[in-house]
Amino acid sequence: MITIKDVARHAGVSVSTVSYVLSGKRPISTATSQRVRRSIHELDFHPNAGARALASSRTNVLALVVPLRTDLNLPVIMQFVSSIVTAAREHDHDVLLLTKESGADEVHRVVASARADAVIVMDVEARDPRLPALRELDVPVVLVGVPADPAGLNSVDLDFTTSGARAVGHLVDLGHRSVGLIGSPPTVYERKTGYATRFLSGFTECARQRGVTVHVHPCAPSYTALSACLDDLLRQELAVTGLVVHNEAVLPDVVLELRRRDRRVPEDVSVIALCPDAIAATRPVPVTSITIPAEEVGTIAVEMLMQGLRGKQPSEVRLLAPHLTDRGSTVTAPRTADR
Amino acid sequence: MITIKDVARHAGVSVSTVSYVLSGKRPISTATSQRVRRSIHELDFHPNAGARALASSRTNVLALVVPLRTDLNLPVIMQFVSSIVTAAREHDHDVLLLTKESGADEVHRVVASARADAVIVMDVEARDPRLPALRELDVPVVLVGVPADPAGLNSVDLDFTTSGARAVGHLVDLGHRSVGLIGSPPTVYERKTGYATRFLSGFTECARQRGVTVHVHPCAPSYTALSACLDDLLRQELAVTGLVVHNEAVLPDVVLELRRRDRRVPEDVSVIALCPDAIAATRPVPVTSITIPAEEVGTIAVEMLMQGLRGKQPSEVRLLAPHLTDRGSTVTAPRTADR
DNA sequence: CCGCCAAATCGAAACGTTTCACCAGAAGGA
DNA sequence: TCCTTCTGGTGAAACGTTTCGATTTGGCGG
Structure with missing residues (x-):
């Protein structure tokens, strides 16, 4: 050596x-x-990294807690991870991988044994049980996702509330008066994952303000669930002409299934989704969407940690403004809305 | 402290x-x-991990090289990663995350600076440019995926050749005489990714031996590509009654699209896939499949590394026997095969 | 020519483990 | 009783950096 x-x-x-x-x-x-x-x-x-760490008490390693079992929005997760690793390397740091399943103990172990000198936690829930333990850590921590009480920790995420409002607003602007939401799987709402409920509240609140009726429908990531969901939303009497999809897993099938039911997109039904650009752009009909800015979130998370390592400990919440891309799947509402 | x-x-x-x-x-x-x-x-x-590493020249860290940009078979990748992390923890090791995109230099850096004492490389191609550099490393290395020349390195993977044969054999056993293959995206074959070509060769060779005609069709991960692919394979004159799908991305749409074309599964067309069980089981019609044993591969990879760290350096290739699960999407070929 | 200052460089003490060589004391054999 | 052989334990030297204080050098004003 x-x-x-x-x-x-x-x-x-x-x-x-x-x-x-x-x-x-x-x-x-x-x-x-x-x-x-x-x-x-x-x-x-x-x-030698070990010697360096010993002498300087800096490892130049970030711990990253990832929800690996979740088979739902995997592409999004991967984008996060990817951008985090890249950003970390840019700051001369490596990334140590922890799984969400192993809990906060593992984070504590890694920090206590000086294996990493900062932590990023992905997929944080509203009242995440790991939160107290994370607050105890005396190293910089950034959460991806905003919990109910973010005090004492840094968080960064898309502004889902505004996104929900923005999605419904876009449809209302186009003259739609009855709008459906194909939401995330029921389990996601049940465990009070922050982002889903925030999107929902932005959605309903905006709809209320602008006087349109909405029909909310969580949807499990399976064909049968989607089918039932569409059956319900497309009932004549609801006269739904606009559909907001907040569910990466079923989005691919939504357009296909609408077709199968002789509803054309966008002539009969306008569709707008909340999902990564990559997914929205490769559908049979490209879908208008609000993007999930995984790249940006990852970079910002790392940036915040570096700040923290430089001594600042601001404990801030950064919500990223939504960005809507029109890909033509949303158009003016059909005249015969109540055909 | x-x-x-x-x-x-x-x-x-x-x-x-x-x-x-x-x-x-x-x-x-x-x-x-x-x-x-x-x-x-x-x-x-x-x-203290640093002090420990310094004194013992063991970091208890494995470096894991993951293809993060690939949006294709993400669920499979995640399963690998997940099982590797779990297995590593079982052996009291942590996992350092590297991306495939950053190349072999990063692996060298990590090893040379004694940040990790063994390496797992995922998604290895037949003539992977990283191979020479990996052979130079004087730490245990395990490849997930078998390159053209695996000498001097350990590798582990599903036996794709046998899997290809098994898939077509299963259909032939049921009386199918004309079988189509919806393959991975063309790019996958072009870059000579080992697994795709090996599956293909097992497929064609077995078909030849058993005297059935096959129609091979790579397929990009998009709706239009799949549509074109099916149009081609379902031409009357081919009389295809069995379909082998080696493409996680489009599998979800295959059954839907077959329906749209008034082909029932399995009455008119039998479908068998090569994909993780999780995907095959959640389709509208559960699909008979050969599983990709990500869990097992990950565990074995870690096991091999631990062997290597204990002193043995066998440089072996481990091919896992395919396991077929019948979920009812494959049945005896219809009589009027040549309607 | 001297003394002083800043800039550039050096020496050595940490940092927290592991591990090797060594040492008590008890047990056992003759 | 004395010598050997275990068993359970200790002390101190690595391991390869970083970093603090000290030292050298060269330039400059007086």
Whole structure:
């Protein structure tokens, strides 16, 4: 193994000088610096992470808690993870993977044993049982998803309330007076996952204000559930002309099933979804959507942690404004809404 | 921070004794051992990972290289990751996440800086450009997926060749004489991903031996591609009565689209898929399938690494026998096969 | 020519484990 | 009784960095 000592000898300087060249914490003359750098390169020196961590009490590792069992919105999760890893690398950090299933104890273990010096927790629920334990940690923590009481922790997420309002608003602007919501699976609402209920409240509140009737329908991620859901929403007497879909899993089937029922999109029914752009764009008919800005959320989460590691501990909540992309699946409501 | 010294003092023993209690590398009297354990527990002591790594040159961390950008078979990937993390924890190891996109350099960095002491690489292609670099590493490496030349490395995967044969064999046994394959996206074959071509060769070879005609059709993960694909495969003159689907992304739509074309499953067309059980079981009509044993592969991968860390370096290839579950979507071929 | 200052560099003490070599004391054999 | 052999335990030297304080150098004003 090749150590900093070897580099120092090779470059004809002291060990500490090499260290300072690497960290930039003391001024080093450009001549020396370059000589050292060349030695590092020639010897292919990589500082030992353990030794570094021991001496500096910094691991340059972020712990990331991911909900792996959830088979629901997997693409979204992956996008988060991907952007987090990339962002972390940009700040010279690595990512340690923990699963949500193993709970807060694992996070504590990882922090207590100084394996990571900051934590990102994904898929946080409104009254997440892990919250108290997370508050106890004396390292920076960022939650992806906003809990009921975010005090003492940082959180970042899409502004789902505004998104719900925005979705229904878009349809109302187009003249729709009766709007259906195909929601997330019932289980998601039951466990009070923050994002689903927030989207729902934004949705209903906006509808109320603008005087349109809404029909809310959670939907499990299966064909039969979707089928039943559509049967219900498409009943003549409801006269639904606009559909908001907040359910990545069934969105693919929604358009197909509407067709099978002789409802054309967008002529008969306008459809707007809340999902990653990648999904909305590849449907048979591209779907107008509000994007879930996974990329951005991930980057911001890492940014917040880096802030925290630099000493600031603001404990803020950052809600990202929704961004709507019209892909043509929403049009002016048909005249014969009550055919 | 609470160190091993504190524990030693609290338990009235020397530092080394505590260490030996923890590692079990020397016999310690049960009396002392229990006293030490109680102290550890009372003080909530967690050995500092950095110091540990430095002194023992073992990090107890596995690096895992994951293809995060691939939006294709995400559920499968997640299952792998999930089982790997779980298995790693069972062996008291943590998992460091690397992305495939960042290439072999990152793996080298992580190993050279002693951040991890073994590596799992997922989604390995037949002539993967990372292979040479991986062979250079002097730590245990396990590939998930078998490259053209697996020499010097360990690999584990489903036996795709046999799986292909098994799938077509199952249909032939039921009397089908003309079988279609809805394959993975064309890009997957182009980059010579091992598993797709191996499945294909097993498929065609078995069909040849048993004298049935086959119609192979790669299929991009989009509705239009699937539609075109089905149009082609369902042409009268081909008289296809059995369909093998090796494409998680479009499987959900296949049954729906068959229905739309007035082909019933399984009365008119038998369908068998290669995909995780979770996907096959939740289709409108549950689909007979050969499972992708992600759970098992992950566990085995970790097991092999642990072997390697214990000193053995066998460099073996482990192919898992396919397991077929009949869910009723495959039945005896209709009489009027050539209607 | 001297003394002083800043800039650049060096030396050595941490950091918290593991592990090797060593040491008491008890047990056992002669 | 004395020597050996265990068993259970200790002390201290690594491990490879970072970082603090000290030291050298060169330049400059007086």
